[in-house]
Amino acid sequence: MSAQVVELLQRQIESLQGAPTRLTVPLHPAFDGLVQLRTGASYAVDSASLALGLAAGASQAGEWVGFAGWEDFGAEAATQWGIDLRRTVLVPEPGELWLEVTAALVDVLKVVVLKPRTWVDAKSASILDARLRARSSTLVVWGEWPRVEARLSAERVVWDGVDHGRGRLRRRALKVAVDRGGRRSARDVLLP
Amino acid sequence: MRVLVAWCPDWSVTAGLFELAETDGGDGAARAASDQPAAVLSGNMVEVCNAAARAEGVRRGQRRRDAQSKCPDLVLLGANPERDARYFEPVLATVEELRPGVAPIRPGLLAVPAPGRYFGGESHAAALLAQHLVEAGIWDCRFGVADDLFTAEQAARQAPVQDCVVVDPGTSAGFVQRLPVTVLADITDGGAEGRELADLLRRLGLTTLGDFARLSAGEVSNRFGSFGLSVWQRAHGAAPTRLGSRTPPPELACEIGFEPPLESAEAVCFSVRTTTERFVRGLAERQLVAVAVRIEAEADGVVTSARTWLHPRCFTSRDLVDRVHWQLQAGLPNSGLRSRQDAGAVRAPIERVRFLPETVEPAADHADGLWGGGADEQVTRGVARIQAMIGFDAVRAPVLQGGRSVADRQATVPWGERPVGLRPLDRPWPGRIPGPAPARVFPSPLPADVVDEGGRTVAVTERGAVTGEPWRYRIESAWTPVASWAGPWPVDDAWWLHTDPGEGRGRSARFQVVGVDGRAWLLVWHRDGWEVEAGYD
Numbered sequence: 023m024s025a026q027v028v029e030l031l032q033r034q035i036e037s038l039q040g041a042p043t044r045l046t047v048p049l050h051p052a053f054d055g056l057v058q059l060r061t062g063a064s065y066a067v068d069s070a071s072l073a074l075g076l077a078a079g080a081s082q083a084g085e086w087v088g089f090a091g092w093e094d095f096g097a098e099a100a101t102q103w104g105i106d107l108r109r110t111v112l113v114p115e116p117g118e119l120w121l122e123v124t125a126a127l128v129d130v131l132k133v134v135v136l137k138p139r140t141w142v143d144a145k146s147a148s149i150l151d152a153r154l155r156a157r158s159s160t161l162v163v164w165g166e167w168p169r170v171e172a173r174l175s176a177e178r179v180v181w182d183g184v185d186h187g188r189g190r191l192r193r194r195a196l197k198v199a200v201d202r203g204g205r206r207s208a209r210d211v212l213l214p
Numbered sequence: 215m216r217v218l219v220a221w222c223p224d225w226s227v228t229a230g231l232f233e234l235a236e237t238d239g240g241d242g243a244a245r246a247a248s249d250q251p252a253a254v255l256s257g258n259m260v261e262v263c264n265a266a267a268r269a270e271g272v273r274r275g276q277r278r279r280d281a282q283s284k285c286p287d288l289v290l291l292g293a294n295p296e297r298d299a300r301y302f303e304p305v306l307a308t309v310e311e312l313r314p315g316v317a318p319i320r321p322g323l324l325a326v327p328a329p330g331r332y333f334g335g336e337s338h339a340a341a342l343l344a345q346h347l348v349e350a351g352i353w354d355c356r357f358g359v360a361d362d363l364f365t366a367e368q369a370a371r372q373a374p375v376q377d378c379v380v381v382d383p384g385t386s387a388g389f390v391q392r393l394p395v396t397v398l399a400d401i402t403d404g405g406a407e408g409r410e411l412a413d414l415l416r417r418l419g420l421t422t423l424g425d426f427a428r429l430s431a432g433e434v435s436n437r438f439g440s441f442g443l444s445v446w447q448r449a450h451g452a453a454p455t456r457l458g459s460r461t462p463p464p465e466l467a468c469e470i471g472f473e474p475p476l477e478s479a480e481a482v483c484f485s486v487r488t489t490t491e492r493f494v495r496g497l498a499e500r501q502l503v504a505v506a507v508r509i510e511a512e513a514d515g516v517v518t519s520a521r522t523w524l525h526p527r528c529f530t531s532r533d534l535v536d537r538v539h540w541q542l543q544a545g546l547p548n549s550g551l552r553s554r555q556d557a558g559a560v561r562a563p564i565e566r567v568r569f570l571p572e573t574v575e576p577a578a579d580h581a582d583g584l585w586g587g588g589a590d591e592q593v594t595r596g597v598a599r600i601q602a603m604i605g606f607d608a609v610r611a612p613v614l615q616g617g618r619s620v621a622d623r624q625a626t627v628p629w630g631e632r633p634v635g636l637r638p639l640d641r642p643w644p645g646r647i648p649g650p651a652p653a654r655v656f657p658s659p660l661p662a663d664v665v666d667e668g669g670r671t672v673a674v675t676e677r678g679a680v681t682g683e684p685w686r687y688r689i690e691s692a693w694t695p696v697a698s699w700a701g702p703w704p705v706d707d708a709w710w711l712h713t714d715p716g717e718g719r720g721r722s723a724r725f726q727v728v729g730v731d732g733r734a735w736l737l738v739w740h741r742d743g744w745e746v747e748a749g750y751d
Contacts, residue, residue, distance in 0.1 A: 070653035070751040086593050096748065097612040097624035098651035111597055112610040112626060123600050130596030179732025181750075183649070184700040186683065191649050191700065191726050191734055191750060213650075 047133060047160050049079035050104065056174075056209050057200050059133075062155040063171035064147070066163045071099070071213065072174050072198070073164040077133045078103040080160075081110070085132035090116050090124050092137045092164070121146050128159045137164045144168040173201040177208070216328035216383070217455055218336065219358045220309060220343060221370040222302075225322025226254040226262040228354070229301035230291030251285050256293035263288075298322070306460070308350045309343060317457035325366065325457055328359050340378035348376065361386045362455045364401070364448040368393060371400075386451030391424030398423075398445060407441050423449040464500065467570045468493040475513065475563030479542040482511075482564050483535050490531035490538075493569045503528035503580050505632075506573035509541055513562035522572055524632040528580045533630075536598050538567060540606040597629050606630075618645040618705075620655050620736060620748045645705065647724065652736055652748035659745035662737055663688040664696075664727065674702050674723045674739055687727055687737070689746050694729040701725035702739065726750075 033045055047059035052075060059065065059076060067073045074096075077087045082104045088111040089095055095112055111131065116123035120139065127134045128150065147168040154161055163170070176196045183192030199208040222228060231252055251267035253260045260276045270285035282288055298321035306324060310316045312333075317325045333339035340357035347355045353376075358369025360381035368390065369379040381389045398412040420426050426434075427449035434446045447453045470489040476482050497504055505528050510520040523529075523537045542564065601609050610626035616637035617623040623646065627633045664672045666682030673681045680702055686693045702723035721741060728734045734750035 070749070074653055086590075094654040094656045094749075095612060095626075096620070096651055096653045096655040097614055097626075098620065098655075099653040100612070101614060102651050107612050107614065110612055111593070111629065112612050113600065113604075113608060114610060114626070115608065116604060117608075119604055122603060126596055126600045126603070130593045176732075181698065181728045181732070181734055184698045184726055184728060186698060187680070187700065189700050190647065191728075193650065194732075194734075194750075196732070 045158060047080050048083040048085075050075050050082075052211050052213060053079075053198075056198060056207070056211070057172055059160050060171070061132075061158040061160050062151075064151065064154065064161040064163060064167055064169070066165070066167045066170045066173040067175070068164070068173075069176040070096070070164060071103075072176060073135045073137075073162055074100050074103045074105065075213075076162045076174075077135050078105050080133045081105040085109070086111065086130070087133045087135070088113070088127040088131040089135045090127060090137070091120055091139055092135065121149065124161075125150060125153050128153050128161065129157055131159060133160045133162060135162045135164060138166070142167060171202070175199050175201070215455060216330065216336065216359060216361060217325050217363050217366045217457070218313075218328035218340065218343075219319075219323065219325045219363065219366040219370045220305075220347070221356045221358070221367065221373075222305065222322045222352055223354055223356065224262050224264045225302065226293065226298050227252050227264045227291065228352070229298045229321065230254055230294070231289070232301050232351075233297055234289070234291065250289055251287065252289035252291060253281060254291045254293050261293055295321070304350060305347065305352055308346050312343060312346060313339070315457070315459040317459045319367075323367070325363055327457065336380050337378050340380075344376040344378075360389070362448070362451060362453050363457070364453050365390055365451060367401075368397060371397070387427070387449070388451075390449050390451055391422065391427050393423045394421060395423060395426065401445075411438065411442060411445065464496075466493075466496055466500075466502075466574070467568065468496065469566060469568040471566045472564060475565040477563045479539055482542060482567060483539045486538055486567050487531065487535055489567070490534040490569065493534065493571075494529065494531045497571065497574060498577065501577045502574040503577045504571040504574050505529070505580075506571075507534065507537070508570040508572050509534075509537055510568040510570070511538075511542060511564050512566035512568070513564055515565075518562055518564075524634070525630065526632050528575070528577075533598075534569065536601070536630075539602060543605075594630075601629065614639060616641050616643050618643055619738075620647070620652055621657070621659075623651075624655060645703070647703070647726070647736065650750065652750045654749040654751050656747060656749075659738065659747050660689065662735075662744040662746040664725075664737060664739070664744050671744070672739070673741075674704070674721065676721070678702060678704050678723070684725070684727060687729065687735070687744075689735065694731060694733075697728045697730045697732075699725055699727045705738065 044060040044062050047061060049059055065076065067076065081087045086109045087105065090113045092112070093114040095114065097107060101107060111127065113123055124134060124136050150161060177199050179194055179196040181191055181194045183189045193213060195210060195212050197208050198211050199206060249266045251264065251270055251272065253263035253267050253272055255261060255278055258278045260272060260274055260281050263272045263274065267285055267288055272281045272285055272288065302318070302321040306316050306318055309324060309326060313326045313329055315327050319325055328336050329339045333342050336359040340359065343357065344355055355376060356370045356373040357378035358366045358373055359378065360366040360369050361383055365381055365386040369381050373379040395412050395415040399409045401408050415426055427446060431443065431446060435443045444453065468489050470486055472485060476485065506522055506524050507529055508520065508522045510517050512518065519541055521541050525533060597609055607628050609629040611629050612624060612626050613633045613636065615623060615625050616639045625633065625636060664684045664687045666672050667685045670682060672684050675681060684696045684699050686695050702725055705722045705724060723739050725737045725739065726734060727737050735746050736748040738745050738747050
C-alpha cells in the first residue's frame with residue numbers, strides 16, 4: 023500500500039516537473055479490470071451512460087470534469103453516477119468553435135467529455151492529442167474519433183424491472199466491449 | 215442635550231404616493247403635496263391616511279369598504295414598511311448634509327442633536343431644514359425642539375406645517391403635563407401597550423399627563439409596570455435621551471470616465487482595470503466583498519447598458535473586468551458566435567463605466583481555506599477564456615432542482631452566476647419517475663410515434679388504460695420493435711392554468727419503452743401525439 027502511494031506521488035512529481043508521464047485517472051468501480059484511463063489519451067464510447075461513467079471516477083476523486091457539445095445532458099443521471107455538479111463545466115453548444123472550446127477545457131480540466139457534432143478529421147484530432155499530452159488531461163469522445171486508445175461500446179443491454187405495462191426500469195445488465203486497436207475484451211457489467 | 219425632532223406626518227401615505235408616481239412616471243413630490251385623499255391599508259383596515267382623507271371622514275382602523283363609502287376617490291395603497299424606509303433614506307441624507315448625527319427613529323420620524331447657535335438659533339435651524347426638505351420634495355414636515363426626545367416629538371406633533379415648536383430649556387415637564395393622555399396611543403416605542411395605557415388612564419379619570427405625573431413613582435411602578443414608569447418619567451421631563459446616531463453609509467460605488475469615449479470593448483476593459491481594483495480595495499478596507507454588482511455603461515450621456523451580475527463566491531477585480539467585457543459584447547447582434555474580426559466592437563462609444571455594489575457580505579464568510587483554492591482559480595480563469603470566446607451564456611453549470619418531469623428536475627445557470635429561484639429538492643414531488651435517471655434529457659421533447667400491433671397509434675383512455683399494447687416505436691426515422699414497456703403513468707400537471715379546456719395539452723401520460731436494441735426511452739403521450747422526453751442511453 024505505502025509503496026503504491028510512493029509510486030503515485032513520484033509520478034505526480036514527475037508530471038509537475040514536465041516529464042511526459044501518463045498518470046492513471048481514477049475510475050468508477052463498475053469499470054474495474056475493464057479499462058484504465060490514462061492522461062494524455064483519448065477514449066471513445068458509444069453510449070451516454072458510459073461517457074458519464076468514465077468521467078465519474080475523476081469527479082469523485084475531487085477533479086474537475088467538463089462536457090462539451092452535450093445539449094441533452096442529464097444532470098440527475100450524472101449525480102447518480104457520482105459526478106459532483108459543483109465541479110462540472112457544461113458547454114452545451116460550442117458551435118463551430120468546438121475545437122477551440124475543447125482545447126481550452128482540456129487546459130484546465132482533468133476529464134473532458136466531447137460529443138462531436140460533425141465528422142472530425144485527423145488533423146483536428148492530432149491538435150487535441152498534443153494538447154492532452156501537454157496538459158495531462160483525458161478526453162472521452164461520445165461518438166467517432168480518428169485515433170483512440172480504446173473504444174468502449176455497450177452491447178446486449180438488458181433492462182430489468184419492466185414487464186409489458188407493469189413495473190419500471192430498475193437496473194440494466196450490459197456487456198461492455200473494449201477495443202484496444204484490434205485487441206478486444208468484454209465483460210458483463212451491472213449498472214444500477 | 216437639546217434634541218430636534220423632524221416629523222413627516224403620515225409618512226406611509228407619502229412614501230406610497232411617491233412610489234405610485236414613480237411607477238406612473240409622474241412627479242412624486244407634486245402628487246404627495248396634492249390634496250388627493252389616500253390611505254394605506256393593512257389587512258383590509260385603514261392603517262394610515264393623509265389629511266385630505268381625514269377631512270372626508272376616513273379614520274385609522276376603519277374597514278376598507280367604510281373608508282371608500284366615506285370618500286369614493288380614495289387612493290388605496292398597500293402597507294410596505296420597506297418602501298417607507300427606502301423613501302425616508304433621502305430625507306435622512308438631506309438632514310445629514312446640514313447636521314451630522316442623525317438618528318432615524320422610524321420612517322417619518324428622525325432626531326438630531328439641536329444645533330444651538332450655529333444656524334442662528336433653534337427655530338432658524340428648523341426653518342433651514344424645512345427649506346431643504348421642501349426643496350427635496352417633502353412638503354409636509356414639522357419640527358420640535360426640547361430637552362428630551364419625548365418632549366421634542368410631542369412638540370413636533372403640535373407644530374404647523376413646515377414650522378417649529380420650541381420648548382424652552384427646563385420647561386419640558388410643564389409642556390408635557392398639559393398634554394392629554396391620548397398622545398400615549400401614538401408614541402413610538404409603545405404600540406399596543408401605549409394604546410392600552412391611554413385607554414386605561416382615561417377610564418381611571420386621569421385626562422392629562424399632569425394628572426398621571428402627580429401619582430408617586432412607587433404607585434405607578436406597582437400598578438402600571440415598567441412601561442408605565444417610563445411614561446411617568448417622561449411626564450416629569452426626566453426621560454433619558456439616547457440618540458442612536460447612524461454613521462452615514464460609505465460611498466462604495468466607483469466610476470471612471472473616458473475622454474474621448476472608447477470604441478472597443480478591449481480598450482474599455484484595459485482602462486477599467488485600476489477602477490475595479492479601487493472598487494474591490496474600497497470594499498476590502500471595510501472587511502467586505504461584493505457578491506452582486508451592477509455595472510452601468512454610459513454613452514452619449516445615457517446609460518446604454520446596465521446589468522446586475524451575481525458571483526458564486528465573490529468578485530475580484532479580474533472577474534469584474536470579465537463582466538464588463540461580456541456586458542459590452544452582449545449588446546451586439548449574434549453575440550453568441552462571433553467571427554474574430556468584429557470581436558470587441560461596441561455599439562456606441564463608451565464614455566463612462568460605473569460599478570455599484572448591490573449585495574456585500576463580510577469578507578470572513580468568503581475567505582479561502584488554509585490550502586487555498588488554487589485549482590479552482592485555474593479552472594475559473596480557463597472557463598472565463600471560453601466565455602470570452604463563445605459568449606457568457608454558452609458555458610453553463612448544471613444544477614439539480616425539484617420537479618415532476620425529468621426536464622423540470624434539472625437546470626443550468628451561466629457559469630459564474632449564482633442559481634436563483636430553484637425549486638426545493640427535499641419535497642416529495644409526487645408523479646416523478648423513480649429509479650435510474652435518464653442520461654439524456656432533451657431540452658425540448660422530440661416528436662415520436664408509438665403504434666400497436668395493428669399499426670394504430672397507441673392512446674390512453676380517460677380511465678388511464680392504453681388502447682393497445684405498444685408494438686413498435688419511431689423516434690428519429692426508423693421503426694424499432696418494442697421489447698418491453700411500463701406505464702402509463704398519467705400526468706396531472708397544471709391543468710388549472712388553462713381556463714379553456716381545449717387550449718392546454720389536456721390529458722397526458724408517461725411511458726418507459728425499451729426497444730429490442732436495448733435502448734430505453736421516456737415517452738409521453740398527449741392527445742395530439744407522442745413525444746420523447748429523455749433517453750436512458
